[in-house]
Amino acid sequence: MADTAGEKKEYWRWQENCWIDESKDWRSAKIITAGIDVGSVSSQAVICVDGELYGFNSMRTGNNSPDSAKNAIGGVLEKSGMKLEDVHYVVGTGYGRVNVPFAHKAITEIACHARGANYMGGNGIRTILDMGGQDCKAIHCDEKGKVTNFLMNDKCAAGTGRGMEVISDLMQIPIAELGARSFDVDEEPNAVSSVCVVFAKSEALGLLKAGYSKNKVVAAYCQAMAERVVSLLERIGVEKDFFITGGIAKNPGVVKRIEKLLGIQAVQTKYDSQIAGALGAALFGYTLMQKQGAPAKAA
Amino acid sequence: MYSAGIDMGSRTVKVVFLEELKVDGAPQLKWGVKGKHIMFPEDLDADQAAEKAFDEALQAAGIARDKVTRVVATGAGRKQVKFATADVTEVSAGAKGAVFMCPTARTVIDVGAEEGRGIKADGDGKVVDFAGNEKCAAGAGAFAESMSRALQLSLKDFGQASLRSDKTIPMNAQCTVFAESEVVSLIHSSTPKEDIAKAVLDAVASRVTAMARRVGIEGEVALIGGMVHNVGFVQSLKTALGVDQVLLPEMPEYVSALGAALLAAENK
Amino acid sequence: MIANYGYKDGSGEYYISIDTDKCISCPAGRACLTACPKGMFEIITDDYDDEVAAVKQSFRRSLAFDCTGCKPAGGYSSLPCMTGCTPGAIKHSW
Numbered sequence: 246m247a248d249t250a251g252e253k254k255e256y257w258r259w260q261e262n263c264w265i266d267e268s269k270d271w272r273s274a275k276i277i278t279a280g281i282d283v284g285s286v287s288s289q290a291v292i293c294v295d296g297e298l299y300g301f302n303s304m305r306t307g308n309n310s311p312d313s314a315k316n317a318i319g320g321v322l323e324k325s326g327m328k329l330e331d332v333h334y335v336v337g338t339g340y341g342r343v344n345v346p347f348a349h350k351a352i353t354e355i356a357c358h359a360r361g362a363n364y365m366g367g368n369g370i371r372t373i374l375d376m377g378g379q380d381c382k383a384i385h386c387d388e389k390g391k392v393t394n395f396l397m398n399d400k401c402a403a404g405t406g407r408g409m410e411v412i413s414d415l416m417q418i419p420i421a422e423l424g425a426r427s428f429d430v431d432e433e434p435n436a437v438s439s440v441c442v443v444f445a446k447s448e449a450l451g452l453l454k455a456g457y458s459k460n461k462v463v464a465a466y467c468q469a470m471a472e473r474v475v476s477l478l479e480r481i482g483v484e485k486d487f488f489i490t491g492g493i494a495k496n497p498g499v500v501k502r503i504e505k506l507l508g509i510q511a512v513q514t515k516y517d518s519q520i521a522g523a524l525g526a527a528l529f530g531y532t533l534m535q536k537q538g539a540p541a542k543a544a
Numbered sequence: 545m546y547s548a549g550i551d552m553g554s555r556t557v558k559v560v561f562l563e564e565l566k567v568d569g570a571p572q573l574k575w576g577v578k579g580k581h582i583m584f585p586e587d588l589d590a591d592q593a594a595e596k597a598f599d600e601a602l603q604a605a606g607i608a609r610d611k612v613t614r615v616v617a618t619g620a621g622r623k624q625v626k627f628a629t630a631d632v633t634e635v636s637a638g639a640k641g642a643v644f645m646c647p648t649a650r651t652v653i654d655v656g657a658e659e660g661r662g663i664k665a666d667g668d669g670k671v672v673d674f675a676g677n678e679k680c681a682a683g684a685g686a687f688a689e690s691m692s693r694a695l696q697l698s699l700k701d702f703g704q705a706s707l708r709s710d711k712t713i714p715m716n717a718q719c720t721v722f723a724e725s726e727v728v729s730l731i732h733s734s735t736p737k738e739d740i741a742k743a744v745l746d747a748v749a750s751r752v753t754a755m756a757r758r759v760g761i762e763g764e765v766a767l768i769g770g771m772v773h774n775v776g777f778v779q780s781l782k783t784a785l786g787v788d789q790v791l792l793p794e795m796p797e798y799v800s801a802l803g804a805a806l807l808a809a810e811n812k
Numbered sequence: 813m814i815a816n817y818g819y820k821d822g823s824g825e826y827y828i829s830i831d832t833d834k835c836i837s838c839p840a841g842r843a844c845l846t847a848c849p850k851g852m853f854e855i856i857t858d859d860y861d862d863e864v865a866a867v868k869q870s871f872r873r874s875l876a877f878d879c880t881g882c883k884p885a886g887g888y889s890s891l892p893c894m895t896g897c898t899p900g901a902i903k904h905s906w
Contacts, residue, residue, distance in 0.1 A: 399819070
């Protein structure tokens with residue numbers, strides 16, 4: 246698709262990210278596990294050494310899940326000098342989890358996000374909101390990161406990264422700038438009234454005609470998105486601590502508005518919010534390895 | 545004397561006049577419909593647009609404004625018609641107009657650009673029950689419109705293309721936004737356009753059929769709203785409903801305005 | 813665990829909630845599997861290795877349409893899935 250787009254600017258395109266913890270030496274580790282989260286829009290790979298985060302890679306999902314999985318882990322392997330054979334256990338998660346050819350096990354992204362959030366935000370985390378590319382999940386978990394209540398909405402584009410991409414394209418504002426632009430307004434507008442992204446698009450054009458600045462339209466849309474995900478969270482009940490994962494966690498225009506509506510601050514993380522699922526998967530792998538005892542080799 | 549119905553849609557305004565005639569001594573409504581259908585000028589307020597459409601319709605019909613005794617408004621913008629005597633929902637107006645045009649219909653399926661619904665009506669066109677899926681493009685014409693754009697076909701060609709297909713490809717995506725990506729990947733995998741068109745129209749038809757089933761399908765089925773013009777959709781709908789025939793009123797865009805005019809006349 | 817299957821879209825919220833703790837050693841003999849006229853339920857092994865009921869993936873995005881047979885617009889009194897599940901694990905949000 247990117248090839249045919251030619252000169253057309255891709256406002257929705259977000260930053261890919263690859264990182265390893267230089268302070269750790271994987272060669273001295275007893276157990277190396279990997280989590281691969283193949284989502285509909287982005288794919289992440291996380292490698293853990295002895296149950297600690299070692300490295301990750303986050304990139305756009307390609308045309309097929311097996312290749313996306315390989316490319317995602319390939320980035321971390323290359324950066325660290327590791328080979329796939331060095332990894333003892335691989336857990337696949339996300340929408341394409343059954344299509345990770347080298348995975349030993351598949352676990353749903355709900356369980357993985359809870360586990361990953363528990364690591365990234367601490368064991369006080371009870372409520373997790375994951376705003377992914379084509380879905381939105383609200384999760385309640387216990388102090389071990391075990392899911393106690395969840396819902397996932399992958400039917401409707403409202404409240405998903407895809408919905409945000411549509412608005413970014415429509416307004417011709419790069420997606421990473423949407424958050425900051427949404428606060429650069431003369432006054433905070435009401436949320437766009439249409440939940441449906443298709444109708445919100447026509448509503449946004451109407452607002453522009455009515456004299457709204459682009460920033461103000463973006464603000465109205467961010468507010469609508471916040472209101473929508475908060476209504477999902479309320480279905481499962483909101484309890485502190487609160488953690489946001491997924492790509493939209495990087496959009497302060499939505500995050501700050503969610504925090505305001507809920508009256509609580511989301512716990513901050515130094516890691517990339519998009520890796521929570523893959524991290525949880527790698528941690529599940531670590532627990533399974535500990536139970537099994539002797540490390541197996543990657544398939 | 546005349547009664548009028550005005551249908552304030554999201555993109556168009558439709559006006560219908562009804563003349564009261566005495567036939568064989570008994571008062572009877574003669575639907576001397578004189579309608580005018582204008583595009584909603586985007587720079588105009590809704591109440592101005594209604595005023596403008598109404599004036600144009602009066603002029604085209606050659607009716608003096610003071611001869612119109614009652615005006616009933618319907619449609620999404622019905623509350624903005626300041627000169628209306630009363631307003632009724634699209635559901636009531638649609639059922640009334642559809643049963644007037646197709647007297648044997650008891651089930652009315654209304655698929656407009658922004659909503660789809662199933663209505664059960666009695667012999668007078670009064671609503672018995674209805675179920676809708678408003679505010680979500682998935683069960684409405686906007687879904688087909690958006691997909692026809694992805695296929696680079698006009699809505700008309702889109703409908704005709706689907707008639708040439710005998711394949712049944714299920715659409716996984718329910719949401720219009722997600723379905724667009726699904727259509728793009730179908731195009732990339734060299735799926736013929738007519739098969740994709742049929743898949744899309746089948747999807748919309750199955751959704752509105754589910755709504756019609758909620759109210760219970762009785763008597764004959766009439767289809768109103770913009771999708772009447774889409775031959776492919778009509779075919780998909782017949783298959784989904786499992787019926788040989790779906791009644792299609794003349795001038796389908798005016799059915800709701802006519803329904804409102806009929807209700808205006810009855811309320812005198 | 814409370815598992816909510818379904819969605820919210822512009823037209824409303826449609827969720828079937830299953831309290832999966834009540835599925836473990838189900839006293840109703842997995843009645844949900846046969847109670848639903850559309851066969852929307854299945855038994856899965858969840859991420860914590862419990863065998864519990866779930867709504868099949870193919871129905872999760874279209875509940876508003878799939879449940880219409882049991883939910884006439886004129887109102888309904890009881891739903892086969894909720895009546896069949898005697899432990900009371902199944903709830904509908906709409």
